[in-house]
Every structure is written in structure tokens, then in C-alpha cells.
Amino acid sequence: MARAVLGSLCLCWALGRAAPPNLLLLLMDDMGWGDLGAFGEPSKETPNLDQMASEGMLFMDFYTANPLCSPSRAALLTGRLPVRNGFYTTNGHARNAYTPQDIVGGIPDSELLLPELLKKAGYVNKIIGKWHLGHRPQFHPLKHGFDEWFGSPNCHFGPYDNKAVPNIPVYRDWEMIGRYYEDFKIDLKTGEANLTQIYLQEALDFISRQQASQQPFFLYWAIDATHAPVYASKHFLGSSQRGLYGDAVREIDDSIGKILKHLQKLGISENTFVFFTSDNGAALISAPKQGGSNGRFLCGKQTTFEGGMREPAIAWWPGHIPAGGVSHQLGNVMDLFTTSLSLAGLQPPSDRQIDGIDLLPAILQGKLIDRPIFYYRGNEMMAVRVGLYKAHYWTWSNSWEEYSKGIDFCPGQNVSGVTTHTQEEHTTLPLLFHLGRDPGEKYPLSFASEEYQGVMERISAVVQQHKETMVPGVPQLNVCDKAVMNWSPPGCEKLGKCLQPPESNPKKCFWPH
Numbered sequence: 001m002a003r004a005v006l007g008s009l010c011l012c013w014a015l016g017r018a019a020p021p022n023l024l025l026l027l028m029d030d031m032g033w034g035d036l037g038a039f040g041e042p043s044k045e046t047p048n049l050d051q052m053a054s055e056g057m058l059f060m061d062f063y064t065a066n067p068l069c070s071p072s073r074a075a076l077l078t079g080r081l082p083v084r085n086g087f088y089t090t091n092g093h094a095r096n097a098y099t100p101q102d103i104v105g106g107i108p109d110s111e112l113l114l115p116e117l118l119k120k121a122g123y124v125n126k127i128i129g130k131w132h133l134g135h136r137p138q139f140h141p142l143k144h145g146f147d148e149w150f151g152s153p154n155c156h157f158g159p160y161d162n163k164a165v166p167n168i169p170v171y172r173d174w175e176m177i178g179r180y181y182e183d184f185k186i187d188l189k190t191g192e193a194n195l196t197q198i199y200l201q202e203a204l205d206f207i208s209r210q211q212a213s214q215q216p217f218f219l220y221w222a223i224d225a226t227h228a229p230v231y232a233s234k235h236f237l238g239s240s241q242r243g244l245y246g247d248a249v250r251e252i253d254d255s256i257g258k259i260l261k262h263l264q265k266l267g268i269s270e271n272t273f274v275f276f277t278s279d280n281g282a283a284l285i286s287a288p289k290q291g292g293s294n295g296r297f298l299c300g301k302q303t304t305f306e307g308g309m310r311e312p313a314i315a316w317w318p319g320h321i322p323a324g325g326v327s328h329q330l331g332n333v334m335d336l337f338t339t340s341l342s343l344a345g346l347q348p349p350s351d352r353q354i355d356g357i358d359l360l361p362a363i364l365q366g367k368l369i370d371r372p373i374f375y376y377r378g379n380e381m382m383a384v385r386v387g388l389y390k391a392h393y394w395t396w397s398n399s400w401e402e403y404s405k406g407i408d409f410c411p412g413q414n415v416s417g418v419t420t421h422t423q424e425e426h427t428t429l430p431l432l433f434h435l436g437r438d439p440g441e442k443y444p445l446s447f448a449s450e451e452y453q454g455v456m457e458r459i460s461a462v463v464q465q466h467k468e469t470m471v472p473g474v475p476q477l478n479v480c481d482k483a484v485m486n487w488s489p490p491g492c493e494k495l496g497k498c499l500q501p502p503e504s505n506p507k508k509c510f511w512p513h
Contacts, residue, residue: 020121020344021317022210022272023218024263025336026256027076029069029130029155029227032282033310034295035249041293043241045250048257052276053314057325057363062313063332063373064280065355067302069155070098070132070477072279072333073222077113077133077144079337079348079356083379085111086473087133094380094396094423095511096302097477099132101154101165101485104506105476106134107144112349114337115145118218121344124148124210128202129222130155134476136484142174146220149173150202153486155227156180156195159188166486166499175491182497186231191244193231199223200255204262211266218340221259222279225252228286243289260316270319273343275336277313284411298441299410299419302513303397304375304382305441306390308409315363329362330373330385339363353469372462379472386462389455390441391430393463396423398513409513415442432456480509 037044038053065075071082078085086108089097099106107113115125126148127141135153142149154168159181169176170184178184186193203221210217225231225248232247236254240246256276263269282292284300284307294300294307301308313331315321334356341348342358361367375383383392397409400421410419418431418441431444432452445452483504492498 019271020216022216022268023118023123023340023343024259024272024274025076025218025220025340026274026276027073027220027222028252028276028278029222029224030280030283030286030292030301031226031249031278031312032292032294032300032307033297033312034293035282036312038314039312040295043246045240045242045246046253048253048260049276049314052256052260052274052316055318055323056274056314056316056321057327059313059315059327059329059331061328061330062277062311063309063330064278064311065332065334066096066376067280067304067308068096068098069130069227069279073132074107074111075355076333076336077107077115078111079114079334079354080111080352081334081355081374081376083376083470083472084353084355086476088376088378088472088475089477089509089511090379090475091478091508092378092511094377094382094394096377096513097509097511099134099154099477100480101135101168102480102482103134103477103509104136104479104481104484106136106139108474108476109138110473112352113144114340115147115218115220117145117341117346117349118344119145121216121346123216123218123344124213125218125220126206127151127220127222128199128206130224131222135486135489137490140174148206150199151222152180155224156186156229156231158186162499169486169489169492171489171491176489176495176497177491178495179497186229188229190237191229191231191247192234192237193225194233195231196223196225196248196251196255197233200258203259207259207262207268208266211268216344223252226292228283228290230286230290245286245289245292249292264318270317272317273320273340274316275314276316277333277336278311279333281308281310285407285409296439298413298415299397302409304377304392305397305410305419306435306439309375315359317363321363325366327362327366329359329368330371331359331362332356332373335359353471372466374466379475381463381466384459384463384466385435386455386459388434388436389459390433390435391456391459392418392433393427393430394423394425395420395431397421402513418442418444430456430459477511478509479506481506
């Protein structure tokens with residue numbers, strides 16, 4: 001059924017209109033809102049991204065669809081909330097879940113991904129870096145619209161001994177070409193790894209090939225250097241005032257600068273729409289100098305407070321986007337799906353609820369589109385933002401058990417009655433914040449105030465309408481089985497790196513927070 005919809009998609013580019021632009025999405029991993037100079041980071045160690053912002057448009061109110069990696073990436077590529085596309089769990093209430101090696105599920109065939117749709121407009125599609133939407137063969141990115149892949153199905157965790165847990169494979173297209181820590185080295189003592197340089201060269205080579213072929217391209221550059229364990233190449237180690245994490249950011253900044261200059265050198269910058277953002281907030285729980293900054297916002301990754309879900313975002317398209325623009329449009333990673341289709345001259349699928357909106361009116365004309373932002377953990381709507389107001393229907397940072405062991409998603413920021421270590425329900429009287437006056441979510445409005453009553457009347461109507469359209473997808477992140485780990489990926493036999501899997505023993509995945 002989903003594949004049949006592809007044939008009904010109409011090309012909207014009229015005769016005489018310019019050819020659709022190339023699309024380049026730069027998705028960072030665990031990078032926070034406060035990690036760029038353009039967003040106020042005081043050490044000013046991101047000159048290329050800051051220049052990108054000065055030549056393009058900053059989005060000050062841009063969000064992810066989930067405070068964790070896998071669901072946010074599924075949302076970006078489908079234009080749909082994770083609760084709709086199946087990237088959630090029902091194993092516990094309001095639990096965050098992702099795709100570790102032993103996950104059985106992945107992106108369902110029923111979902112239509114952005115690269116699948118872009119093929120209708122003649123795009124050649126490549127992913128570089130982290131996929132994270134399932135690692136079993138049926139979830140391979142080349143089965144979901146990508147023509148090329150260089151990267152990994154999981155994050156660069158390890159090293160493992162390959163007996164109890166296999167090291168993560170690195171793929172070129174259909175087959176693995178090695179494994180992290182074995183063939184693609186990461187030195188955990190020094191943080192040295194050459195992966196970002198490899199990902200950079202892959203991007204430059206792909207862009208050059210596509211420019212020569214005169215075919216439009218979609219490049220999804222999803223690197224993971226700022227995800228713990230953080231890494232950087234030798235040239236960048238020790239170059240930052242912010243430790244190893246800052247070194248990784250500096251290398252990413254340098255790489256993005258080289259990519260943008262490459263577009264300009266090839267004469268295709270004015271025909272390439274580039275968007276930079278992150279998959280979730282900075283991981284404040286990471287070891288010292290392994291995590292980033294969420295600026296003035298509360299908490300970080302894993303939480304539905306602003307620090308967990310508000311992201312740095314920059315749009316760049318010379319000759320089209322007015323330089324130095326700043327937008328306060330409420331944006332979401334899901335909008336990159338709809339906006340990319342619009343740029344390609346395609347309509348989004350009409351047989352399903354699409355949560356992303358087309359940002360082009362905001363980007364090109366400065367128009368603000370009235371839309372809410374929903375904050376989910378699992379299949380629970382934790383909060384909603386309407387205008388400058390945010391209402392929390394549930395609060396939970398992480399459990400007392402974790403907190404007592406030093407696991408704190410809000411280090412140094414705990415706010416009494418707000419950053420709760422038990423799941424607290426506020427559905428009768430939601431906690432309401434004015435993010436303009438109180439961006440740190442410290443001072444909830446009085447329930448008795450006229451402001452509270454008037455705003456909650458509007459927000460309640462938005463929530464009611466949202467719930468009426470909500471049809472959850474089949475949860476993909478419930479079942480784990482060590483037998484499905486990366487024991488014998490395609491191509492392992494050529495490398496002599498096939499491993500013997502254990503007997504299958506499916507069980508419920510455990511998600512602690």
C-alpha cells in the first residue's frame with residue numbers, strides 16, 4: 001500500500017521553473033543548542049558554522065521530535081512523530097528507547113522515507129554516518145530509498161571482545177567493510193579517531209560525482225563524533241578550550257566549512273539547500289569533557305525539558321535565503337521531510353498523517369506559521385508548546401535509583417517540583433511556563449491567574465485535536481534478542497569476520513528511563 005502511494009505523488013515543478021535544488025542535511029549527534037558561537041557559546045570555536053549562520057538563517061526555536069537518537073532520526077526521515085512511525089516502546093510508561101545491537105525491530109516497510117520519495121524527482125541519495133533505524137537486513141538504508149551508504153547501523157560503542165558482543169560494523173553500500181575498533185580505530189584513552197575525516201572525504205567525493213553527472217542529490221551527513229565516547233582526529237586533539245568534546249566540535253566545524261566551500265568551488269552552492277541541526281540535546285550525563293552545552297535551557301538529552309529537545313539549526317542557500325536572517329518560527333526535524341519534498345517539487349503522501357510542515361514560507365518570506373510542538377517520551381505526550389507557552393502534562397527527569405548512582409540528566413539544574421525523579425502527572429493542572437520570560441522553565445505560572453486560565457483553554461483545544469488524530473504505529477522497540485546482533489553482516493565472509501550468533505532468546509527490552 002505504501003509503495004503504491006509513490007506512483008501517485010505529483011511533480012509540482014512547472015515548465016520553465018528552475019530545476020529542483022540539491023539537498024544536504026547535516027545532522028549532528030548529541031550536539032546542544034549552546035555549542036555554537038552563533039548561539040552564544042563564549043569560546044567562539046565554530047567560525048565556519050557561525051559564518052554559515054551569517055550567510056543564511058538561524059532558527060532560534062527549532063526542536064527534535066524526541067530527546068533520543070533513533071526516534072528523532074526516524075521522525076526526520078518520515079516527517080512523522082515516533083509514536084506514529086513505531087519508534088517507541090510500550091515496555092514501560094514514558095520510556096525512551098532506541099536501536100541497540102540486540103533490537104529486533106526497525107523502520108517498518110509501511111513507512112515512506114524521504115529518499116524513497118525523492119527518487120520520483122530523479123534524486124540520487126546517500127547517507128554518510130549513523131543510520132540507527134535498525135540493523136537487520138530488512139532495515140538496511142538501501143532498502144529504504146538510499147542509493148549509497150558509508151557508515152554504521154549503530155553508534156560507535158565498544159570495543160567488544162566479539163564473543164559476548166560483536167564490534168559494530170561499518171558498511172559501504174550493501175556490505176560491511178570492517179568493524180569499529182578493529183579496522184576503524186578509536187583510541188578511548190586519547191580520543192583519537194580519523195572517522196570525521198573519512199566522512200568528510202566521502203561527502204566531498206559524492207558531491208563531486210553528482211555535480212559531474214548533473215543529477216540532483218540528497219546527502220544525509222549524519223556523523224557521530226560528538227556522541228560519547230567523543231573522538232577527533234590527531235590534528236584537532238587539544239585544539240579547543242572545551243576539552244575533547246570541543247575538539248570534536250572544532251573538527252566538525254572545519255569539515256562543514258570545507259563542504260560549503262566545495263559547493264562554492266563547484267559552482268553549485270546556489271543550487272544546494274543546506275540545513276544543519278542535531279538529533280537531540282547535549283548529553284549532560286556524559287563524562288567530563290564528553291558532553292556539550294544546552295545554553296540557558298533546562299536539562300539535556302533524554303528529557304522533555306527544553307535542553308533535551310531544542311536544537312541549534314541553520315538554513316543556508318546562497319542567492320535564495322537572505323543573509324543574516326533570524327527566525328522564531330517553531331520548527332521541528334520532521335519539517336525537513338516536508339520542506340525537502342517541497343523543494344523537490346513533490347507533495348507529501350496523502351494516505352497518512354504528516355506532522356512536519358513546509359518551512360519555505362518562513363525561510364524565504366519571513367512568514368510565521370502557527371503550529372504546536374509536542375514533546376513525547378515513548379507513547380506519552382509529556383508536554384506541548386503553543387506560541388511562547390509550554391505546558392507540562394507529565395514531568396520526569398530520571399529515577400531516584402539512577403540519581404542515587406550519580407546518573408543525572410539535569411546536573412546542577414534541579415528545580416523543585418519540575419525536574420522530578422518520579423513520574424509526576426499534571427494532566428488536571430499542567431505546569432505552564434512562558435518561555436519568553438522564563439526560558440529555563442523554573443517558574444510555573446500560578447494556576448489561579450487569568451493568564452494561566454486563558455492560555456490553558458487554548459492549549460487544551462490543541463491537545464484535544466492532536467489526540468483525535470493520533471493513531472499509534474506498531475511499537476518497534478519492545479523486543480530484544482542477542483541472536484540478531486551484528487554477528488554476520490553481509491560481506492563478513494569476504495573479510496573473514498563472520499561470528500557465530502547465540503541461540504535466539506527473544507525478550508522484552510529493558511528501558512530504564
